[in-house]
Every structure is written in structure tokens, then in C-alpha cells.
Amino acid sequence: MDTLPYISADQLRIGLYVYVDLPWLKHPFTSKRFRVSSEKQISELRALGEPRFRYDPERSDAGVPPEARTGETPTSAPAREPSGKISGKHVLNKHQQRFEQVDQAFLESTALLRDLNCRLLADSRETLQEIDTFVEQMTQSFLEHPEVTLHLIGEERRDEDIYSHHLNVAVLCMILARELGLPPDQTRLLGQGALLHDIGLTSRPDHRHKIRPEDYSPQERDLYTRHCEQLLRLGKGLDLPEEILSIIFQHHEMVDGSGYPLGIKGEQMTPLARIVSLVDYYERLCNSADPTQSMTPHGALSLMFGKKRAQFDAVVLKQLIRCLGVYPPGTIVKLSNNATAMVLSANPARPLRPWVMVYDERIPKDEALLLDLEQEHGVHIVGALRPVMLPSAVAAYLSPRKRVIYFFDNDAQAGNKGNA
Numbered sequence: 001m002d003t004l005p006y007i008s009a010d011q012l013r014i015g016l017y018v019y020v021d022l023p024w025l026k027h028p029f030t031s032k033r034f035r036v037s038s039e040k041q042i043s044e045l046r047a048l049g050e051p052r053f054r055y056d057p058e059r060s061d062a063g064v065p066p067e068a069r070t071g072e073t074p075t076s077a078p079a080r081e082p083s084g085k086i087s088g089k090h091v092l093n094k095h096q097q098r099f100e101q102v103d104q105a106f107l108e109s110t111a112l113l114r115d116l117n118c119r120l121l122a123d124s125r126e127t128l129q130e131i132d133t134f135v136e137q138m139t140q141s142f143l144e145h146p147e148v149t150l151h152l153i154g155e156e157r158r159d160e161d162i163y164s165h166h167l168n169v170a171v172l173c174m175i176l177a178r179e180l181g182l183p184p185d186q187t188r189l190l191g192q193g194a195l196l197h198d199i200g201l202t203s204r205p206d207h208r209h210k211i212r213p214e215d216y217s218p219q220e221r222d223l224y225t226r227h228c229e230q231l232l233r234l235g236k237g238l239d240l241p242e243e244i245l246s247i248i249f250q251h252h253e254m255v256d257g258s259g260y261p262l263g264i265k266g267e268q269m270t271p272l273a274r275i276v277s278l279v280d281y282y283e284r285l286c287n288s289a290d291p292t293q294s295m296t297p298h299g300a301l302s303l304m305f306g307k308k309r310a311q312f313d314a315v316v317l318k319q320l321i322r323c324l325g326v327y328p329p330g331t332i333v334k335l336s337n338n339a340t341a342m343v344l345s346a347n348p349a350r351p352l353r354p355w356v357m358v359y360d361e362r363i364p365k366d367e368a369l370l371l372d373l374e375q376e377h378g379v380h381i382v383g384a385l386r387p388v389m390l391p392s393a394v395a396a397y398l399s400p401r402k403r404v405i406y407f408f409d410n411d412a413q414a415g416n417k418g419n420a
Helices: 039-047 088-119 124-144 158-180 184-196 218-237 242-250 271-286 297-306 314-324 392-398
Strands: 006-008 017-019 033-035 052-055 149-153 332-335 340-345 355-358 369-372 381-385 405-409
Touching (some): 088 124, 088 158, 158 314, 184 242, 218 242, 271 297
Antiparallel strands (some): 332 340, 340 355, 355 369
8 A cells, every 4th residue: 555656636636546644534534545526525635735645546447647637527417317316327336435435434433442442441541532532533523514414334243333332322422412503612522421421341231122211120220220330430430521421320311210320300411411312222222232123213213203202302302303314314215106215315404305216126226216305396205114124126226234323424415415
């Protein structure tokens, strides 16, 4: 990799596979290496102030050196068909490229969290400083880039399970912090608390799939009560701020008093703990330790809003639904024309009108039809489907994810809604 050639910033062109040799989140991209796909990315690369960038000729379009592409005009947007339809293959390829970039950033982040967790007790001062830096970079990304959006990524992670949970909770909390208008200092404390809410754990308890407190046996409830107390003692031993300690101790409490370990209510919980408690609950519904108990994102939100609303801070719950959309990315839906589709990206302004990829056995998967339901007025979503209900051919075509893992993308809405 060190032998890769360099190009100057003014030689950047669409199609080049470049490397950004800067710390993660010190730049607006979701990965340190990616194929340049827009003039906006070129502008952002040049704005970093770096005089040159490494690039991989073999992974660039046709391996063409940059100087041979100087006269090339920017790639135009794919031609739309009437009623919000768009040429599937071009857009799907771009969606896949973005997915790969976000997925790589997620892998790097979970690896970092694993390393920090392993070093936490041995070198707490330096490790906590690194966690603070990690969260500060995330805070800057979410507060300074209003176009940041969520992506649904990832398959079964096995040994990364607990770190995926931590990162999921942290990412969703940071999105909520922005939408709720929290000041930067509170946002940083929220991010740190979200990453540390299960501090010291390296795996999930076997009975974690029991989400509802009423499902616990007395022995299990006692175990979880002691679990929270142990985490609190550990946090105090690390001299964590009171706001973070409250998150660690209260992240299983509920606004209606049905949680644990103390069964406190409403204002007895700190504002930041109420946010983490809600997000932690949602994340565990989607990613149960027992996969057969996991719910779809739509199903989880429907349960929380329809039957469990009293357990959560109403303002935070509504913001979570607004951020994820009524049909979050990855949800399998039935359309009014009887077609089956998968939601690719949410539309916060029109939560019932996301972008979807439609199953059609007559069309190759890599040319799948994409619909912007905001523009497709004659078609709407009539309901969500569980992936296990899909025929094998439909499941293979739409490829619903085994796990729900959220990560963010600073470039997802850069004037390219069609890139989904």
C-alpha cells in the first residue's frame, strides 16, 4: 500500500480510487479509501488542504492515470424515467459503493471499541482520553454536517456483537442529540455514556433476548440489578462524570417505573439516561441475542409507539421515529400494486414515502427498479413484512440483512437523493 502513486489535489477526477491519510472523522467521508463518484467529493477532498493523495490505479475506473482523464466531463446523473423511476443498475452500483465505504468505517470503529474496552482497566486515563477524542470527532461530524444520514449495514458479527451494540446505541444517540438540539458538551457526554453504558462487558448475557422487564424471572431480575450496580462501581472507580454514571446505572430504567434496578420514574431519570434507555431498548428489540426473537426496525418502532409508549420519553421517541422513518432502511414492504420491495433510504420529510428497491423476477438484480415513492404518486406502502416470510427467490433478490446495524454517512444526501 505504501508503494501506491500520488496525485496532486488538482488532478483529482471522478473514478479515481483514493486514500485519505487523515484520522477518521477528521474528514467528511465514511472511509479513508473510496472511489471518487462526484464533483462534491472532489471539492471536499481539495478543501482538506492536503497537497496530494495516494490512489490505486488498479481500483480506479479502467486503471486510467489521472492525467489521461483531465479533459473528462463529470459523470451526469442517471436519466430518470417518469414518475420517480430511475435506471436501476447505475444507482444500485453507487449505493453498493457507499455501503462498502460505510461498512468499512463501521468495522474500523468496532475494532477500535474492542481495543479500548480491553485496555480500559489497565490504562484507564489514556483510554478514557481516547474515548473522549472518538466521541468528540463523532460530535463534530453530526453537528457540523446536517446532511448526515443513517445506513443499515452489516451481517452477523459474532465476536463483535457487544461492540456492534455499543456503536449502534452511540450512533443513534448522536443523531437524536442533533435533532433534539443538545449543546455540544451534553452531546459529548451522551456519546461517551452510550459507548460506556455496558462498560467492561465483552459479551451479552444469554437471556438478553428478554426485552420486557415483566418477562424476567426473579433470579434474572436480581442478576440484572446486580449487573447495573457492578457497572456503576466500575464507573466510579474510573472517576467518570456524574452524567455518565447516571447513564450507566439508569439505562435499563423506564419512564413509567417498570424498569430496573430501582424502578424510578420520569424526572427521576436524568435527561441523557432517558435517551440511552430508549435507544438501548430499540436496539435490543432489533438485535436479540436469540435471532428468532429479533424484530424488524418497523416492527420495533411500532411496538414501542403503539404498546409501550408510556415507558419512554415521548419527545425522544417521536424524534427516533422521525430520524429512522416509519419504514427504516432495510425494512421489507408490500406496495399497493402488490409488489415486494426493500427500503433503501428514509425520507424524513415524508416518512411514508422512502426510496425502495422493487423485486421483479423479469429484471436482473443488478438492474433492479428503484422507486422514489415521494414522486410515485400511484404507489404507496401498505405494510411491512418479516424477512422470514419471504419466498427464497425474493429474499435472495432483496438480500435483507441478518442484523440491524446502523452507521452514518456524511455524503448520503449531498444533492444526490437518487443515489439512495
